[in-house]
Amino acid sequence: MTDEARTRYRGLASPWTAAVGAVHRLDGRAVHVVLTPPDGYVPSHGDTVAVDVGDGHVRRYTVAGTGGGGLEFVGVLTGLGPATPFLEALATGATVSGTGPERPVLPPAGVRGVVVIGDETAVGTALSVARSVDVPVRAVIRSASALPDSVALLSSAGCRSASVVPADAVHDGDLAAALAEWGADGTGVVAVGEQSANHAVRTSALALGIARDRVATRTFWRPDRAGLE
Numbered sequence: 001m002t003d004e005a006r007t008r009y010r011g012l013a014s015p016w017t018a019a020v021g022a023v024h025r026l027d028g029r030a031v032h033v034v035l036t037p038p039d040g041y042v043p044s045h046g047d048t049v050a051v052d053v054g055d056g057h058v059r060r061y062t063v064a065g066t067g068g069g070g071l072e073f074v075g076v077l078t079g080l081g082p083a084t085p086f087l088e089a090l091a092t093g094a095t096v097s098g099t100g101p102e103r104p105v106l107p108p109a110g111v112r113g114v115v116v117i118g119d120e121t122a123v124g125t126a127l128s129v130a131r132s133v134d135v136p137v138r139a140v141i142r143s144a145s146a147l148p149d150s151v152a153l154l155s156s157a158g159c160r161s162a163s164v165v166p167a168d169a170v171h172d173g174d175l176a177a178a179l180a181e182w183g184a185d186g187t188g189v190v191a192v193g194e195q196s197a198n199h200a201v202r203t204s205a206l207a208l209g210i211a212r213d214r215v216a217t218r219t220f221w222r223p224d225r226a227g228l229e
Helices: 003-011 083-089 120-132 148-156 172-182 195-207
Strands: 014-026 030-035 048-054 057-062 071-076 095-102 113-118 137-142 161-165 187-194 215-221
Touching (some): 048 071, 048 083, 113 120, 120 137, 120 148, 120 187, 137 148, 172 187, 187 195, 195 215
Parallel strands (some): 113 187, 137 161, 187 215
Antiparallel strands (some): 014 030, 014 095, 030 071, 048 057
């Protein structure tokens, strides 16, 4: 997407507010937030929303669910920036505000299956993909923890499989398994999380013969950007 297109899309974003309908703590590592229908914005799966986390800071999340017109997202507790205390303090009935939609995170169209690969920030995107496509979805999450709550959530959302691999894992095997089932023209890849890891997944996918338009990426953080969550 060109810079001009990005600018136009962001220009469509509107301010919104919503009440917290439910807060689910996942594995001591993440928070699954369920909001009531936002005032001023109709969410769609895959949208990116900027959430006000206090003191003039925003953090961006993928819309992971839209049940009843509401908005769900999953935030990771990194302990490094302002989103962690915001997420830890969230409770039912609180008001959350933000803007949206920004550029969406959408699975490639016309595929026979999708594999979502990323660190813990990929859980919300994997939820969105599983809830918005009618083809099999595999989620592969890198983490130093087992993440049983997150795996259960992904499974309940319709992921055919949800696995947790070491934080330093490479994904040639995951991509090869998807290719063996769906073929080079039928495999969609969504890489989410840290910039260089996304680049590595994309490079591997292209080297295996997956077309560029079958690979989507979403960078949520970089090591040189302190405080991203």
